[in-house]
Amino acid sequence: MTPDSNDLWFLPLGGTGEIGMNLNLYGHDGRWLMVDCGVTFPKPGRLAADGSMHHHGEPPVQMADPAFIADRRETLCGLVITHAHEDHVGGADPFHTRSQRADDPHAGRQYFPQRRLEAGRPAADWPWLIPNRHSRIWRLRAELIAALIGQLQGMGVKVITAEQSDLPIHASGHPAQEELEAMYRWVQPAVAIPVHGEEEHMAVHARLAKQTGVPKTLVGRNGDLFMIRPVPGMRRQITETGRLGWFKEALVRVV
């Protein structure tokens, strides 16, 4: 399972067919590039990409099992984080320290990446403080952000929020429908591969791509190999996928 110099492959290990824990691999010329390494906050009754239902008693924070790339770690050339929401970056810390005992047993801290902040340097908005909207943390968000902004201002950091800015600030990593349509019109890709959501979301996304003139769409789920070049196509379930959960200060396999 190695891409050659003619191949451009896309292999999602998490986040395709479900909400959260995005973990994607792009393969070319014997190497893999990882894009995003996020977590999910499972909600009982919500469907996972493997068709199983999340239930009560699961670890409250989970990430995609990176076994496929961990087994080929020498071929991994880097990790690109598209934006700093928890479902894109939250797993990066446990992934890099997998199977090691965490120094910080307070789980919340594990999933907030550190940012370098300096007095006098603007720190525009706080997208990385917005967790999954179903989590308990979400409900505390407003107070948390207000408290943090106060603290940072106390340090002399210039905080710019959307309300105070003269220029528009696009802080979400996720485009709205009109933005997707505009992007497809600008880029005019040969193929669209919807990711990041449950089957229903991806079907709507594929329809939208078709309506804006994209000739081919490929819809699959975690573990499917999407071949972008030389010939667009798919191979279903080329690798096992699964979930790891944070439980008693360690990563455990959930499914």
Ligand SMILES: [Zn+2]
């Ligand atoms: Zn996301």
